[in-house]
Amino acid sequence: LRRAGLVCSAKAKRLRAEGLGAQLHGADEEVVNWFLRRWPDIRASDALEVCATEYACQGLELDLVGLAWGGDFVRAGDRWQARRLSGARWNVVGQAETRRHLRNTYRVLLTRARYETLILVPRGDPQDETRPPAEAEALAEYLLACGVPLLGNDEAAGAKAEARLL
Numbered sequence: 001l002r003r004a005g006l007v008c009s010a011k012a013k014r015l016r017a018e019g020l021g022a023q024l025h026g027a028d029e030e031v032v033n034w035f036l037r038r039w040p041d042i043r044a045s046d047a048l049e050v051c052a053t054e055y056a057c058q059g060l061e062l063d064l065v066g067l068a069w070g071g072d073f074v075r076a077g078d079r080w081q082a083r084r085l086s087g088a089r090w091n092v093v094g095q096a097e098t099r100r101h102l103r104n105t106y107r108v109l110l111t112r113a114r115y116e117t118l119i120l121v122p123r124g125d126p127q128d129e130t131r132p133p134a135e136a137e138a139l140a141e142y143l144l145a146c147g148v149p150l151l152g153n154d155e156a157a158g159a160k161a162e163a164r165l166l
Contacts, residue, residue, distance in 0.1 A: 002063035005034065005045025007109045010053035011102065012070020013085045014130045018122045020068050022049065024056040031056045054105045057112050065113035068120045071130060073106050075138045090130060119148060 008015055010025060024031050030043070031052070039046035051068055071090060074081050082093040082102040093099050110117060121140045124133035144150060 001038075002115065003045060004048065004064040004066070005057075005062045006048055006051040006066045006068060007057055007112055008051040008053060008068040009070050009072050009102070009105050009109065010055060011072040011084060011105070012068065014071050014128075015051070015068050015122070017125070017128065017131060018068070018120075020051055022051065024050055024052045026055050035060060035062075054108045058108050061112055061114050063114045063116075065109075065117045066120060067109050067112075067117055068122070069106075069139065071135065073102050074135050075142045085130065088130065118151065119143060 006020070008020060008023065010023065015021065024034055033041070033043035034045050034050065034052060034056070037044035041047070042049060045052070045062060048066070072083050072085070074083065080103065082099040083090040084093055084098075085091075093102065121136050121143070122131065124131040124136040126133055140150075
């Protein structure tokens, strides 16, 4: 039986608007339960209720990983932009070391799966300045251009995917 679980950046604070606010942060009993328990135990990664952050999952793997991409690392034109949520707005990270740390966070998260990684790029909300749809679309388009396939895209039927699930 393969193991599945959700992961996200510890700095991806606006994922809570998508129902992904519960996070595992460090090496404690909750993390042990998340990795070792099996569904129907609600503490297990298979329950898909809690995202493990880079701190909880570094050095550990699951068979299938759902990566919830946060607004802390987005595309800005032709480059990556690291950001930190301060109050109700994102601030661009200026320190090079902090930018490298955030880039490494997503490298860690993208390499936690043995077999498959599914990337969720939330659509955003035009009413929420911390989740602009244009940023989500730019990220999704970039990932598609890199060869990440779009799930749920039924070209034969001419259907347009509502959610940007990659």
